[in-house]
Amino acid sequence: MDSYNFPQVTQLAIPFFVVAILVELWLVRTGRARGSFETRDTLTSLMMGTGNVVAGLLLGVVSYWALLWLWQFRVFDLGLSVWVFLAAFLLDDLRYYVYHRIAHRVRWVWAEHVNHHSSQHYNLSTALRQSWTGLFTFM
Template structure:
């Protein structure tokens, strides 16, 4: 099987589309781009590429060795490619969902959500530290089923390419049938929002049907009804690249260091915003309190006047 990375070939297209969107934003939505923010996003993309070269070999080693224990010899049959693509996207849904619900994984994934702007350059905010989480384990079932690691990598590359174009405000809605099945800019704007209604929703990569199936779908409201606020619940407030990359690792390790022994592991594996003394809020708590204020629910044990976020809460 030849070595083929589809994202490498897509880079010129990414650059061209960013330039086109910049021109559109200049006349239609000047606030879509902020020069310093865009530079940080570009640096994220470059650093992520370097990190992949440095640490990607470990994942390859794991998958190649696991492939020796495969249940079936699927090979590279034509029909295996679309099946692998769909299953890889299902895998992406769950690893993405875990990335929002397990703080150890969130410390890596938060990088992608740290911009308060939503444009095509935001898609380049890819993690430098993904190799230090256990996200690769989510792909092992595909390897053990018999899908070759190269096939999984290529399908994952096309999945990443698809997700690039949905990071834009230039496209409001796609046709209804498309919105029902596929991930779109409208659906993904919800995912990047910090509004309580939208927190931890729409984890899809390519197919939004996974969110509809597993109860995490939320439709975007009109801008007039509810303008979207992008970023993380407690915004970075800085364009420092290294702080942008590592701030949640610093916060998490600090919490583990200060926590009583019986709670240390929880700060690693519980959801972002969890605290042993109740001093902070998770996304579920924020949403529940918001729903109570809207008269849509009556959650128990959620203080009505608690601040939106604690000192290191990110969502």
């Protein structure tokens, strides 16, 4: 398999996301923006996000090795053109849209997704409320 050096997008995004949460908190606390933060709720969101990352690392190893094994059976390689990246981006966005629709309509998947909607406050930290069990729902 060819090795490509892609930027670690998540590692680059985390500092910006943390800064955005802190800016939002400051704007709300100083009255410059509407909203609310509760320390326990925000800490719960942070712990759920951390748990999601840990679960993803532990359970993602299985997917990673399975995909590496399947790679040997590929029929063709599309390469790394701009069009491939654009198509992959659009297909992944469509995949997530379909997953999210299913997550709101199928009880089995809703059980995995509901924690994302469990906060009493709607702020940026709520986005961290991600499931630890996506692998078990096959989503």
